[in-house]
Amino acid sequence: MGIDVASARVDTPGCENVLHLNNAGCSLPPTPVLERVKAHLDLEAAMGGYEAEDRVEEEYRRVYASIARMLGCAAGEIALVENATRAWDAAFYALAEGFQPGDKILTASNEYVSNYLALLQVARQRRTEIIVAPNGPGGEISLTALEAAILQHGERMKLIALTHVPTNGGLVQPAAAVGRIARRNHIPYLLDACQSAGQMPLRVEELGCDMLAATGRKYLRGPRGTGFLYVRQSMLERLEPTPIDMCSAEWTAREEYKLRNDARRFEISGGSVACQLGLGAAVEYAMAVGLDNIAARVTMLAEQLREHLARISGITVRDLPGSGNQARCGIVTFTHEHHSAAAIVANMREQNINVRVTPLGSTRIDMEQRGLTAMARASVHYYNTEEELERFAEAVRNL
Numbered sequence: 001m002g003i004d005v006a007s008a009r010v011d012t013p014g015c016e017n018v019l020h021l022n023n024a025g026c027s028l029p030p031t032p033v034l035e036r037v038k039a040h041l042d043l044e045a046a047m048g049g050y051e052a053e054d055r056v057e058e059e060y061r062r063v064y065a066s067i068a069r070m071l072g073c074a075a076g077e078i079a080l081v082e083n084a085t086r087a088w089d090a091a092f093y094a095l096a097e098g099f100q101p102g103d104k105i106l107t108a109s110n111e112y113v114s115n116y117l118a119l120l121q122v123a124r125q126r127r128t129e130i131i132v133a134p135n136g137p138g139g140e141i142s143l144t145a146l147e148a149a150i151l152q153h154g155e156r157m158k159l160i161a162l163t164h165v166p167t168n169g170g171l172v173q174p175a176a177a178v179g180r181i182a183r184r185n186h187i188p189y190l191l192d193a194c195q196s197a198g199q200m201p202l203r204v205e206e207l208g209c210d211m212l213a214a215t216g217r218k219y220l221r222g223p224r225g226t227g228f229l230y231v232r233q234s235m236l237e238r239l240e241p242t243p244i245d246m247c248s249a250e251w252t253a254r255e256e257y258k259l260r261n262d263a264r265r266f267e268i269s270g271g272s273v274a275c276q277l278g279l280g281a282a283v284e285y286a287m288a289v290g291l292d293n294i295a296a297r298v299t300m301l302a303e304q305l306r307e308h309l310a311r312i313s314g315i316t317v318r319d320l321p322g323s324g325n326q327a328r329c330g331i332v333t334f335t336h337e338h339h340s341a342a343a344i345v346a347n348m349r350e351q352n353i354n355v356r357v358t359p360l361g362s363t364r365i366d367m368e369q370r371g372l373t374a375m376a377r378a379s380v381h382y383y384n385t386e387e388e389l390e391r392f393a394e395a396v397r398n399l
Ligand SMILES: Cc1ncc(COP(=O)(O)O)c(C=O)c1O
Pocket: 024, 025, 082, 083, 084, 085, 086, 112, 114, 163, 165, 166, 167, 192, 194, 195, 214, 215, 216, 227
């Protein structure tokens, strides 16, 4: 069954105001998400924040269960955090505690800026080496090069860190194929699913990842200030998070503490209960729409948009194709021979159309390799319509 787009739009108040093509930045939330957050804020105001938290204890527990159901894992393997970066960092810095000088970390050319900054910091502090795997012919990570690097470095290869869908284009990395290689070679695998969560089905067993980081506000349509981390149980037991607090551990004796034995050891107390309940509502909403349905529609709309843009004189569509039969996703990037990305975004904003600049610094290695300094990014979601895409293409034609 497909998606009832008309109902989805009625359920998305923002659709009345803007032509929103910045879903890779932050999606428009559906009414149930919005209502859930507001209702809990009202409850906190009416009865006190801690007391309100006690009242929703059972529902809050179900947020973990919802995410676990979406990913095909156990609720105890999920931590709720503030955003994808916090999730990714929590896993990475815990792993980094065990890195020795000369250890290698393998990543791809389009790794997200914040992740790469952390890789750089740890490389400087612990004298580890970052290996950026070369790309295959479609711009995706080369699996052959990945295997060759593993063969070359053997035991020194301590981590594979991959961004599933880069912030700067429609490419979908072959995350499951990388997972099979990681497993075969017993190398921890950290997947940044920030742009893929909510946009396509994600099953951790198929992906083969040991850790997965995602955000609430992008394709999942949850509130800002939410994110989650998945950590495989067998990996969990080996990771000591820093920092820890009363949420991650128990102070068992004056000189002793005991970490939680589930993924909540990666949480820090004091987060927004209202927003996390909103995230739970968003995950349930996405599953009710159906992640297969969402992927099919988003892919179809994005291809349509690429076709519209490719027909406009002066425009170059920049999305890398990837390889095999892997379709490109909902992120569409392009440049104009005369207008800068910033000028395009500003011009669109005047017409109530939301698109975004994807700058050099967000994915420096990939952008430099392709000789790009910035691109305009239009990212579609299932609640966008064909008419909206035509309107946007017309606005670009009239630049
Ligand atoms: C691929 C990717 N990873 C991570 C992030 C960071 O997400 P957050 O702002 O939720 O930390 C982004 C944000 O744009 C992203 O595109």
